[in-house]
Amino acid sequence: MNAPCIIIGGSHAASQLSINVRQQGWTGRIMVISKESSLPYQHPPLSKSFLSEDKLVEDILLKPAEIYTKANIEFRLNVEVNNIDRERMEVTLNTGETLSYNKLALCTGASAIKIPLSDGNLTGVHYLRNVNDAIKIKKGIKAKKNAVIIGGGFIGLETAAVLKQQGMNVTILEAQNSILQRAVSPEIAQYIMALHQENGVNIITSSMAETLEGTDSVTGVRCASGTLIPAELVIIGIGVTPQTALAEQCKLATNNGISVNKYALTSDPNIVAAGDCTNYFHELYQRNVRLESIQNALEQSKSAAASIVDKNISFSRNVPRFWSDQYDIKLQICGLFDGYDEIEIEQDLEKRKLNALYFKKRTLVAAVAVNNPKLLMQAQAAIKAQISLNDEQIQQILMLPN
Ligand SMILES: Cc1cc2nc3c(=O)[nH]c(=O)nc-3n(C[C@H](O)[C@H](O)[C@H](O)COP(=O)(O)OP(=O)(O)OC[C@H]3O[C@@H](n4cnc5c(N)ncnc54)[C@H](O)[C@@H]3O)c2cc1C
Incomplete structure (x- = not known):
């Protein structure tokens, strides 16, 4: 004992x-x-x-x-x-x-899931899972000009935003036909993609990275299409x-x-x-x-x-929640996008605010908010309650703050 x-x-x-x-x-x-x-x-x-x-x-x-x-x-x-x-x-x-x-x-x-794009000895190529990875990337940002991010998931996108703000030329290569395909609905993926493009990030979808070029240090990423994208810093973020x-x-x-x-x-x-x-x-x-x-x-x-200590606290009805910060936006997600059949979106592009609700048979299953934490609190309660919402309740939750 x-x-x-x-x-x-x-x-x-x-x-x-x-x-x-x-x-x-x-x-x-x-x-x-x-x-x-x-x-x-x-x-x-x-x-x-x-x-x-x-x-x-x-x-x-x-x-x-x-x-x-x-x-x-x-x-x-x-x-x-x-x-x-x-x-x-x-x-x-x-x-x-x-x-x-x-x-x-x-x-x-x-x-981090690894992909064998080179023999593994090239410097300037990183995954990002722990603080040592982040320290190495940080050194790379200071010294380099061109970055390629392989994978358009949250970690890749957040990193792209930082590198761009640090003055680098940034390209994101995404194998699927949209970024964030596993994580959000197409409307939100489109919103985030536009945000990055407005900030000057080059996003290439439906494009597979095939090999990394360079002798000691990486110099570029060769895509399956044959295109070579120059890069002295490569970050691979294709999932865990x-x-x-x-x-x-x-x-x-x-x-x-x-x-x-x-x-x-x-x-x-x-x-x-x-x-x-x-x-x-x-x-x-x-x-x-x-x-x-x-x-x-x-x-x-x-x-x-x-x-x-032989007590019982259940977590299996808790509503999943996730957030991501990119540029000046805080994206918050609650719930899972399982089989939704209806979406309600309200947005004010100038103020960079967006609310989106996802319903399955009028029952809320997920919600996304950009710069609006209040929506998430209300949505979370509604998801957990699993009750059908009437139009008035939906409009109340959807309302954008000033
Ligand atoms: C760059 C980055 C940004 C993120 N941003 C967000 C975000 O904005 N919002 C959000 O909700 N989530 C975010 N996440 C995800 C979040 O960090 C993870 O969900 C969280 O860290 C999970 O914690 P964990 O303790 O389960 O596992 P991990 O963080 O993976 O930690 C596992 C630990 O166990 C250690 N370990 C494993 N095996 C052994 C062993 N055999 N012996 C000893 N030690 C071992 C590992 O070294 C590691 O320290 C982010 C993740 C990363 C990498």
């Missing part, structure tokens, strides 16, 4: 879970084991302000060290868990040590994959992520999981989802912490 609660991971989910489990009344040891070399830090700034401002990782820590010390939470940094033995309730570290656990939490997150290797090794149930129930319990009652690495059945949308957002990581961590 003296073995600690061990949390594997070092980011949003692990940080929140460690504090929550103490708050929930766990009196034993809590140990966070993280591959990272610093305490958990915020990820959103990595594709936003961190790239343009003179910031260090210490400036974006999620919580100051004293908060963890006060809660008596131990950190093992620069250490990786290589193996989990569920029968013996032990984890093995890359240092060779074996540690017993009483409860275990997997917060292993996701890693859940880090499930440990879960698979110890034979926990997985399915595009570590399978968890609505209380964040895995198929082993002594092991919880939270954050980008999980997959669960969403009760509002009646399907399995794997979400990549801060809100999901925080809410699941709360449930996971409760489960560790």
Whole structure:
């Protein structure tokens, strides 16, 4: 019974879970084991302000060290868990040590999907998942003129906005016929695309990057069409994959992520999981989802912490939420765009405000707001209630603020 609660991971989910489990009344040891070399830090700034401002990782820590010390939470940094033995309730570290656990939490997150466009030795080519990646990109911005971003998802678009504002020539290559295809409706994708084009970013859709040119440093990106786009800085952002290797090794149930129930319990009652690495059945949308957002990581961590002390807090009816900052806009999304059959959009292009509501049989399933946080609060409540809205209620939610 003296073995600690061990949390594997070092980011949003692990940080929140460690504090929550103490708050929930766990009196034993809590140990966070993280591959990272610093305490958990915020990820959103990595594709936003961190790239343009003179910031260090210490400036974006999620919580100051004293908060963890006060809660008596131990950190093992620069250490990786290589193996989990569920029968013996032990984890093995890359240092060779074996540690017993009483409860275990997997917060292993996701890693960037890699594509082999060169032999991997060219400098100036980056993925963006952690602070070390962001630091390398930051150095690149200072020294280079032309950037190509491969992938028109949120991370690629946010990074494009920063690089453009830093005076670089920026091209986004997107393999699909639209940016943000997995993430938003065509109307919003079009709005964001126009925003980037107005700011001078060159967006080429239906275009596959095929190879990276250069000898030591990258000099350009060759597309499948044969076109060569000059670039001394290339950022690849084509999505992430859940880090499930440990879960698979110890034979926990997985399915595009570590399978968890609505209380964040895995198929082993002594092991919880939270954050980008999980997959669960969403009760509002009646399907399995794997979400990549801060809100999901925080809410699941709360449930996971409760489960560790045998309490129940369900997260599976929570409305998914996500935000993105690009140029002078804050885009906020709530809900999922599942099978919507009607859209209501209200926009004021001059004031850069937009509200969009997505309905399935008159029931709100998702909403998008640009520079209007109030809409999201109202929409979230309506999505959760799952009731049909009448025209008056719809118009009230849609109304643009002054
Ligand atoms: C550049 C960028 C910008 C983003 N912007 C936004 C945004 O604006 N809004 C939003 O909602 N979301 C945003 N996200 C997504 C958000 O950051 C993630 O949803 C969130 O970080 C998930 O947290 P997590 O703890 O589940 O996983 P991760 O952040 O992936 O962290 C997992 C951690 O576990 C560690 N780890 C993995 N395996 C092991 C092991 N075996 N042993 C030890 N440690 C291990 C990893 O090193 C890592 O530190 C952004 C992400 C990035 C990369």
